[in-house]
Amino acid sequence: MSVLNSVPFEKYHGTGNEFFVVDAEDPVPDRPAFARTHCDRDAGIVLTGSDRRGADGVLFLALESRYDPPRVVMTLVQPDGSVAAMCGNGARVAAAWAAERANTDEIMIDTPAGTRRATVDGNEVNVEMGIPSFDPRDVPLESDDELVEGEVEGLTVTAVNTGVPHAVAFVDDVDDVDLESVAPSIRHAPLFSEGANVTIASPDGEGGFRQRTFERGIEGETQSCGTGAVAVVAVAKRLGLVSGDDPVSVSPPGGALSVTVPDEGTALLGGPAVREGNGEADIVFRQR
Template sequence: MSVLNTVPFEKFHGTGNDFFVVDADDPVPDRPAFARTHCDREAGITLSESERRGADGVLFLALESRYDPPRVVMTLVQPDGSVAAMCGNGARVAAAWAAERTGTNEVMIDTPAGTRRASLDGTDVTVEMGAPSFAPRDVPLASDDELVDTEVEGLTVTAVNTGVPHAVAFVDDVDDVDLESVAPPVRHASVFPEGANVTLASPDGEGGFRQRTFERGVEGETQSCGTGAVAVVAAAKRLGRVSGDDPVTVTPPGGALSVTVPDEGAALLGGPAVYEGDGEADIVFRER
């Protein structure tokens, strides 16, 4: 491994889902190697302001402030070096980063999954997430039929795409499940040709849900997953566990998120985006 230079970064988190943010104007020649090196939970970057080493991904953000509202092009490179098409908490962080630089409270976010509108109220950011889809082509599935409340590798799941594919399982108590054991077989199941995030949900007793997610690309559980929170509510509506267009509280380990999945149109994801600190990171040129 050869180090050429350093690049400035900032660190943010959205309900515990943490990211290094790098301005795309600062060139990083090998983004996958950069993410694999610095996101590592044992050997990656640590900040004195942050208790956690590494991160759930690197957001490379390109600000286009000449537009009204301003636009930011978001590329999320995950700890395994892959690029995620969409990340709800990452999009909220991208909006906070762009708003800080433009002084606006509305931002358009260009992602591989499409353009999303975000609005800000202090540290709270709400982002449009697109319309969830259960269609086999959209998830995608290696099947012509939707996967709804069906057993896959010992877990009863509903498959939905909320920007990325999720296999959602409703259980009595998310804390009673050994997620690191049950999730990988589902994540790699043949019915998911591109893999799937595995999300567990259980009722919180107040009309919402508790959530845990094993993320594809991170290859482990994260403190929060925004696309997973939307997937929980979308699947809950599909199974008749909730109804209507009112916001539903979904609580992963990192904190509460507000999710609205209307009968028609884009879902909404709301919650805090918090700045943790900044620093300089080695630009990783090559891994051996």
């Protein structure tokens, strides 16, 4: 491994989902190596005054302020070096980062999953998440049929794409599930041709849901997953557990998110995006 120079970064989190943010104008030639090195939870970057190393991914953001509203091109490189098509919490972080620089409260976010509109009010960010799809071609599935409450590796799941694929299971209590043991076999099940995030949910007793997600590309549970929160509500509507167009509270371990999945139109995800600090990160190349 050779160190060429360093690049400035900022660290943000959305309900505990942590990201390093790098301005795309600062060149990082080997983005996968950069993410694998610095996101590592045992040996990655740690901010001064923090005891938590690494992150759940690196957001490479390119602000294009000449547009009205301004646009930000978002590329999320995950800790395993892969690129995620969409990330709800990451999109909210991208919107907060771009809105501050463009001095605006409305941002268009260009992602591999499509363009999403976001509005920013202080630390609170709401972002359009597209229309959830159960179509087996969109998830995608190695099947011609939708997967709705089907058994996969011992868990009853429903498959939906909310920008990325999710296998969603409703359980009595999310705390009773050993997610790190249960999820990997579902995440890698042959039925999911590109793999899947594994999300479990249980009613919170107040009309909302508690959520836990094992994320593809991180290969472990995260404190929050925005696409997973949208998946929970989309599947809950499909199964008749909720109805209507009102926002639903979904609470992963890192905090509460607001999710709206209307009968028609795009889903919405709302919650905080918080800047934690900044620093300098070595640009590294993995010798092959």
